[in-house]
Amino acid sequence: MYACSKSEAIMPKIEEIVFKVPANFPDAVYKFEDNTLSKNGFELGKKLFYDTRLSADKSVSCGSCHQQFAAFAQLDHAVSHGVDNCLGKRNAPVLFNLAWQKEFFWDGGAKNLEIVPINAVTDACEMRTDLTKVVSFLNNTSPYPQLFKDAFGNSTVNSQNFLKALTQFTAAMISANSKYDKVIRKETSFTIEEQNGYHLFNEKCASCHAGSLFTDLSYKSNGLDLTSIDEGRKTITGLASDLGKFRVPTLRNIELSSPYMHDGRFNSLEKVLEHYNTGVKHATNLDATLFQNGKLGISLSSAQKQQLISFLKTLTDNEFIKNKNFSEN
Numbered sequence: 001m002y003a004c005s006k007s008e009a010i011m012p013k014i015e016e017i018v019f020k021v022p023a024n025f026p027d028a029v030y031k032f033e034d035n036t037l038s039k040n041g042f043e044l045g046k047k048l049f050y051d052t053r054l055s056a057d058k059s060v061s062c063g064s065c066h067q068q069f070a071a072f073a074q075l076d077h078a079v080s081h082g083v084d085n086c087l088g089k090r091n092a093p094v095l096f097n098l099a100w101q102k103e104f105f106w107d108g109g110a111k112n113l114e115i116v117p118i119n120a121v122t123d124a125c126e127m128r129t130d131l132t133k134v135v136s137f138l139n140n141t142s143p144y145p146q147l148f149k150d151a152f153g154n155s156t157v158n159s160q161n162f163l164k165a166l167t168q169f170t171a172a173m174i175s176a177n178s179k180y181d182k183v184i185r186k187e188t189s190f191t192i193e194e195q196n197g198y199h200l201f202n203e204k205c206a207s208c209h210a211g212s213l214f215t216d217l218s219y220k221s222n223g224l225d226l227t228s229i230d231e232g233r234k235t236i237t238g239l240a241s242d243l244g245k246f247r248v249p250t251l252r253n254i255e256l257s258s259p260y261m262h263d264g265r266f267n268s269l270e271k272v273l274e275h276y277n278t279g280v281k282h283a284t285n286l287d288a289t290l291f292q293n294g295k296l297g298i299s300l301s302s303a304q305k306q307q308l309i310s311f312l313k314t315l316t317d318n319e320f321i322k323n324k325n326f327s328e329n
Contacts, residue, residue: 017042019099022176024184024212030099030113030171035164037172040151042325045169047147048162050328054134055127057083062120062166065092068326071253072096072173078264086125089230091264093249094257096175096320100213106246106262107233108219114167131159138162173326175252176212179314190314197311204298205251205308207289214251214315220287221245223280223296224261232262241285255316269312273305 017039021028035041048054050063065080066072072095074080080088090106104110110119120126121134138144138157149155151165182188190198201209210216219233221244233242246262260266266275280290280297290297300308320326 017172019172020174022174022181022212024181025097025176026100026212028099029102030167032168032171035114035167037168038151040147041165041168042172044147044151045165045167046326046328048166049169053137053141054121054129055083056129059083060127062117063328065120065126066095068328069256069321070094071175071257071321072326073257075256075258076267078259080126082123082126083128086128088123088125090262091259093247094253095170096173097213097250097252098173099171101217103217103247107236108247109236113171114163116170117163117166131162135159135162169326173320175317175320177319178252178317180311181317183314191310193307193310194314195311197307197309198314200304200308201311204300208248208287209251215248218248219245220248221283221285223275223283223286223290224265225281230263243285244283245285251312252315253317253321255313256321269309270305273300273308276300277305 017037019028019032019037048062049066050061052058052061052064054061060083065074065077065082067075069075074092077092079090080092082088093106098104098113098116101113102111104113104116105119110116118131122128122130135157138148144157145155148157148161148165152161154161179188179190179194183190208216208218208220219242221232224244226244231243233245234240236242254260254269258267258269260269260272266272276290276298277300278297280286282291282296286296
């Protein structure tokens with residue numbers, strides 16, 4: 001038994017759900033300290049994530065560009081595909097293990113997970129609306145007022161609780177049960193091909209795609225010829241040294257999340273590896289690992305590329321991809 005204040009007494013009874021950090025992961029950055037994770041909040045966030053009525057022409061939801069079967073990226077679309085068939089300028093990134101990030105988007109333009117949805121809501125080529133319109137819609141559309149009351153104790157919807165609900169859903173997306181993870185836990189073993197690929201990965205790739213998250217979360221120039229006006233990280237910092245630098249993406253579920261790179265220019269892992277083998281272009285800020293001993297790129301034989309791909313496929317988390325907790329229906 002415990003005592004509670006009058007304000008606490010009118011709060012609904014909320015069933016909490018557990019956010020569990022995988023044993024082989026570092027501590028999460030997002031702590032849910034001011035946004036207590038609950039079943040009601042999570043379920044509300046999921047409903048919002050998949051509601052196309054939040055977009056200007058009622059055709060696009062968060063789930064339109066972040067499809068579960070593609071590791072919450074957008075399969076076969078080089079760049080985000082929004083309202084009125086408008087095409088954005090960047091590839092839709094995967095959504096999982098977000099609670100371990102301090103910055104978001106390809107350029108790190110958002111510093112807090114709770115504000116990330118604002119970009120999609122307001123972007124002219126994504127949902128093309130604004131928070132005022134979204135909040136008005138939610139306040140006047142059943143069953144949302146009741147769902148917000150169940151989750152936050154107040155049936156009057158505001159933008160803060162709208163963003164918190166979405167965050168409860170997306171922050172709870174944890175992908176940590178691939179074959180790789182099971183090998184690390186000594187529950188199974190790599191094949192010889194996968195093991196060879198793992199050794200190659202540690203030798204040639206792990207300096208950037210580091211640790212259990214398979215990214216060091218930094219921004220690097222990886223030798224792409226910049227075919228667009230997208231300046232990458234420079235857009236945020238204004239520094240010439242950040243021109244053409246983009247976030248090092250996680251490689252978890254990489255088998256499922258094509259196309260690849262910030263502009264979706266490569267539609268297969270084979271093409272990605274061939275870029276690093278022969279396609280790296282010189283730039284003043286090119287990452288040092290891609291220019292060593294006077295040679296551009298990372299030398300890879302055909303056999304080595306196949307071994308690497310075999311290993312990369314062990315990062316596919318089928319249980320996460322098929323988890324009904326994150327599905328629309």
